[in-house]
Amino acid sequence: MNPQTDRLTGIEFRPAREHERLRFSVAEMKGFSGHFLPQEGELEYRKIDDPMNHTVCAFDGDDIVGTTLWEPYELTVPGGKSDFFGxxxxxxxxxxxxxxxxxxxxxxxxIDGRDAGYPIAGLWASESNIYGRFGFGISGETILSKLDVRHGRFRAMPKVTGEIRFADVATMEKVAPVVWNRTAEKTVGMMLRTKADWDWIYDRRRIPGFGRRRAFCVVYREGDEALGYAAYRIEHKMEAMHSYNAVRVIELIAATTAADAALWRFLLDIDLAGEVIHHHPKKSNLLWLLADPRKFSFEPYDSLWVRILDPIKALTGRKYSAAGQVVIRLIDEFCPWTQGNYELRVDSHGMATCEETGQDPDVTLPVASLGAIYMGAHYLADLQRAGRVTEHKSGTVAQIDTMFPTSGVHSFLPEF
Ligand SMILES: CC(C)(COP(=O)(O)OP(=O)(O)OC[C@H]1O[C@@H](n2cnc3c(N)ncnc32)[C@H](O)[C@@H]1OP(=O)(O)O)[C@@H](O)C(=O)NCCC(=O)NCCS
Structure with missing residues (x-):
């Protein structure tokens, strides 16, 4: 008897069917301890275009007792973009x-991700102790920052020639994707959004059971050119007639230094506000703008987790910072089809070729460790110190650390 399968006796695994869409959402929300309130228009929570055949569910009799869903995305990776199984x-x-x-x-x-031809899968985890065992590696961090606006003075204000105006949804629909895509061109870790994704930002889709999310949107323009925007909500807090509202920034996207500084200045100067709260990339310009940056509370957390589904496609699907040649043995108990020895060759332009090889490995990596360095935000030497790498040829970890990490901004913001 197999205790693993025994515990699953009576459980059926299959995609939800189209007529089970509502039940899928109810089960999903219950799993996240939320109540589902269709009467408040929350039926649109799941994207209309989320096909139910992208789900894998667990059924106990008629009850849906487990939900998963994948969405096709494009993600910016070092030197380009990659198909991404979200x-x-x-x-x-x-x-x-x-x-x-x-x-x-x-x-x-x-297996669905592999069969659909995706090089990498990824997710944002509710808890960081769940997904490592399935071969996902922490590929990047995000910062939850809070700033008491009394400490929001800048060391020096960059020259700003543009201005900020409120924008309605129709304006944002034209402006925001342009700014987003322009920023994504030079930022690793940004998803290329669909219309349905943008609907999150404009409150067209709500998360059931978690209340309304009415947002304000502002755009920074120089002449006719939109160079940045911010979407934020105000959480009202008042004691004894003193207002300490919190400005919760949903996102601030800026294509230039001036746009970034102007938008931050605007958010920090909103009357009746006591603090500004924001989830933002680890390399925040705000840290360098502030006169007293220690007052900036800075709480990093793991955000994007990456899992390699197809090593050859994944390793040749990004660019590298330096030339080099290395043989990597990949260990993957959960998805054994990725296991093997891979020879990665990178030329002086950072372009890679990769093939399976019979050669002895220079280094052995559990698949989660390759996921952790894939986006170029981490050094393999750090994982080595934690015993997550075995180096067979001395100097290989140092060599990989000249090839994989990329400088510049990594932006790992939760998208789905
Ligand atoms: C997280 C969740 C999906 C796990 O489902 P589950 O069916 O209990 O998980 P499994 O029984 O398949 O567990 C597989 C392994 O993960 C471990 N595990 C699962 N959830 C865990 C958790 N929250 N914390 C620590 N370990 C966890 C199990 O102990 C088991 O370990 P093992 O491989 O050593 O035996 C479920 O607890 C849940 O729905 N949580 C609330 C919603 C949520 O957080 N979802 C994740 C969104 S990213």
Whole structure:
């Protein structure tokens, strides 16, 4: 008897069907401890274009007790962009946890990703102790920052020639994607958004059970050219007639230094506000703009987790910072099809070729470690110090650390 499969006796794994869309959302929300309130227009929570055949669910009789969903995305990676198998909607009903339902759904989901030809999968995790065992590696961090606006003085204000105006949704629909795509060209880790993704920002889609998310939007322009925007909400706080509103920045995207500084200045100077809260890239311009940066509370957390599905496609799908040649043995117990020895050759332009090889490896990496360095935000030497790499040929880790990491901004913001 196999205790692993025994615990799953009576559980059926299959995609939800189109007529089960509503039940999928109810089950998903219950898994996240939310209530589903269709009467408040929350039926649009799941994108209309999320096909139910992209789901892997667990059924106990008629009940959906496990949900997963993948969405096709494009993600900016060093030197370009990559198809990205975005995993989301992962829940198991509290009545059915810890008997292997997630493990089985994830196994099936990643096979779907491989069969659909994706080089990498990824997700944003609710807890950081779940996904390492399935071969996902922490590929980047995001910062949750809070700043008491009394400490928001800048060391020096960059020259700003543009101005900021409120924008309605119709304006944002024209402006924001242009600014976003322009910023994404020089930023690793940004998703290229669809219309449905933008609807999150404009409150057209709401997260059931978690209330309304009415946002303000402002655009920074120089002449007719939009160079940045911010979307934010105000959380009202008042004690004894003193207002300490919190300005919660949903996102601030700026294509230039002046746009970035002007938008930050605007957010820090909103009357009746006590603090500004924002999730932003690890390399924040705000840190360097502030006169007293220690007052900036700075809480990093793991954000984008990457999982390699096809090593050759993944390794040749990005550019590198230096030339080099290395043989990597990849260990992957959860998705054994990726296992093997891979020879990676990078030319002086940072372009790679890669093939499976019979040569002895220079280094052995668990697949999660390759995921962790894939986006160029981490050094392999740091993983080596934690025992997550085995170096066979001395100097290989140092060589990989000249090739994989990329300077510049990495922006790992939750998107789905
Ligand atoms: C996270 C969740 C999906 C796990 O589902 P599950 O069916 O209980 O997971 P499994 O039984 O398949 O567990 C697989 C392994 O992960 C571990 N694990 C699962 N969830 C874990 C958690 N939250 N914390 C620590 N370990 C966890 C299990 O102990 C098991 O470990 P093992 O491989 O050593 O045996 C479920 O607890 C849940 O729905 N949580 C609330 C919603 C949520 O956070 N979803 C994730 C969104 S990113």
């Amino acid at each position: 995993v989301t909607g992962v829940t198991v009903a509290p009545t059915h946890t810890r008997r292997g339902i997630l493990r089985e759904m994830m196994r099936r989901l990643l």
